[in-house]
Amino acid sequence: MSFVDQVAVVTGGASGIGEATAKLLAARGARVVVADVTEEAGARVVAEINAGGGAATFHRVDVSDAASAQGLVDAALSTYGGLHLAANIAGVGQPPSRLHDMDVAVWDRIMDIDLKGVWLCMKAQLSHFLAHGGGSIVNMASGAGLKATPGQPAYAAAKAGVIALSQQAALEYARDGIRVNAVAPGLIASPAVAALPEEVRAQYAAGQPSGQLGRPVDVAHTVAWLLSDDAAFVSGMTHLVDGAWFQR
Numbered sequence: 001m002s003f004v005d006q007v008a009v010v011t012g013g014a015s016g017i018g019e020a021t022a023k024l025l026a027a028r029g030a031r032v033v034v035a036d037v038t039e040e041a042g043a044r045v046v047a048e049i050n051a052g053g054g055a056a057t058f059h060r061v062d063v064s065d066a067a068s069a070q071g072l073v074d075a076a077l078s079t080y081g082g083l084h085l086a087a088n089i090a091g092v093g094q095p096p097s098r099l100h101d102m103d104v105a106v107w108d109r110i111m112d113i114d115l116k117g118v119w120l121c122m123k124a125q126l127s128h129f130l131a132h133g134g135g136s137i138v139n140m141a142s143g144a145g146l147k148a149t150p151g152q153p154a155y156a157a158a159k160a161g162v163i164a165l166s167q168q169a170a171l172e173y174a175r176d177g178i179r180v181n182a183v184a185p186g187l188i189a190s191p192a193v194a195a196l197p198e199e200v201r202a203q204y205a206a207g208q209p210s211g212q213l214g215r216p217v218d219v220a221h222t223v224a225w226l227l228s229d230d231a232a233f234v235s236g237m238t239h240l241v242d243g244a245w246f247q248r
């Protein structure tokens with residue numbers, strides 16, 4: 001799987017699954033725009049990619065803002081002269097709460113970033129792909145978007161929305177050389193999870209069918225496959241990466 005001559009944008013590229021995806025795409029030859037609201041961590045990821053012989057640049061984006069999402073596509077075009085691949089991975093979790101207790105502000109924040117953010121990024125990316133012969137998009141959903149998860153009503157609704165939007169776009173743009181897929185991870189040891197006390201992590205791991213948490217790179221490999229020509233006839237799919245969590 002080679003991404004030589006391809007340009008990719010990766011939102012949420014400063015941390016966790018997005019960081020692993022940006023690094024994997026760059027290692028396989030893509031020129032990568034690492035996009036995130038967090039500049040310092042994004043700059044670190046870019047420095048690590050470039051030090052390893054890859055090609056990456058950082059662009060600050062707030063995916064919940066339409067102009068900012070459009071600005072990310074513009075940055076890819078002005079920096080690398082094209083855009084072929086998009087991994088929309090930026091997202092935030094919600095503080096656990098039951099539906100009736102949840103603050104409106106929590107609902108709005110999760111919807112703005114996790115659902116509207118994916119739509120706004122796709123809106124800008126699809127407009128470019130339509131005018132330039134196609135492209136491939138992977139959106140980050142979650143197992144929580146497929147199966148009820150205690151304390152996560154807004155997050156689950158947003159991620160179910162990401163799955164629906166991905167399916168919708170896959171169908172609507174299938175004749176335009178554009179593929180759109182979603183990835184639904186189970187519990188992945190990204191930095192926030194990795195920073196939890198050892199006993200909490202052990203408890204989380206013990207609750208997994210495999211006894212282990214996933215790694216960001218496990219998800220990145222599936223994102224890369226779905227973005228690549230190896231998945232040329234795969235579109236509208238939601239791919240679980242969850243160590244059989246969904247089968248419980």
Ligand SMILES: NC(=O)c1ccc[n+]([C@@H]2O[C@H](COP(=O)([O-])OP(=O)(O)OC[C@H]3O[C@@H](n4cnc5c(N)ncnc54)[C@H](O)[C@@H]3O)[C@@H](O)[C@H]2O)c1
Pocket residue numbers: 011012013014015016017018035036037038061062063064089090091092093113117140141142143184185186187188189190191192193216
């Ligand atoms: N870690 C898991 O267990 C897990 C499971 C299922 C799904 N996911 C999803 O995977 C994605 C990445 O999660 P992660 O665990 O790597 O998290 P993370 O916190 O390590 O990375 C998320 C990144 O998104 C960025 N971000 C947040 N709001 C943003 C905004 N408005 N604009 C641009 N960037 C923004 C953050 O700065 C951060 O760098 C998220 O969409 C998350 O919902 C994670």
